[in-house]
Amino acid sequence: MxxxxxxxxxxxxxxxxxxxxxxxxxxxxxxxxxxxxxxxxxxxxxxxxxxxxxxxxxxxxxxxxxxxxxxxxxxxxxxxLAEKVSAKVRRLDEARSRVSECQQRVHDLIDLQLCSQGVITAIKEEDFEKGAVHVNRFLAMDKNLLQKTADDVSGSITSVSKAVSTLEQAATQIRQV
Structure with a gap:
């Protein structure tokens, strides 16, 4: 100013x-x-x-x-929410894997029984080619997995052991023929 x-x-x-x-x-x-x-x-x-x-x-x-x-x-x-959904999806994947493994093990047990019955029938009918096919299918199976499956399922140890024994005896018989 x-x-x-x-x-x-x-x-x-x-x-x-x-x-x-x-x-x-x-x-x-x-x-x-x-x-x-x-x-x-x-x-x-x-x-x-x-x-x-x-x-x-x-x-x-x-x-x-x-x-x-x-x-x-x-x-x-x-x-x-995404983390919760992801955790549930992981649990579902684990369950699906266990179910798939279980189905494969059941399939192997059924296949083992079919091989055992098929080889018995083939030997009785003296159709050794058919018996050899059943024995080859048996030999391609994982015996440790079969035994583990039998151990996991109560009461089937003897039937699995019997089927394995039958197929091993049949393999020996077919080799001799």
């Missing part, structure tokens, strides 16, 4: 000309101040508009923040 003394300090205000010069300077300064004031006031509308836009943007940011938190919560929930 400019003080009045600084405007008139080099004017001789004791004379008419000095007073007029001081008045001109004051009027000029007043004109400059009025001009600057009008400039500032003309920018007031622009500033108010910008402030209004900033207020709206801040309100929008609040909404965005709320929506972001909601989305984050939903993503967390979805992630937890």
């Amino acid at each position: 400019i003080k009045l003394e600084s405007l008139v300090e080099d004017c001789d205000i004791s004379t008419q000309e000095g007073i007029e010069e001081a008045c001109r300077r004051i009027a000029s300064r007043e004109k400059d101040v009025d001009s600057r004031l009008e400039e500032i006031l003309s920018q007031q509308c622009q500033l108010e508009g910008k402030m209004r836009n900033i207020g709206l943007a801040l309100a929008g940011l609040g909404v965005v923040g709320d929506k972001t938190r909601n989305l984050s919560t939903q993503i967390d929930h979805t992630s937890q």
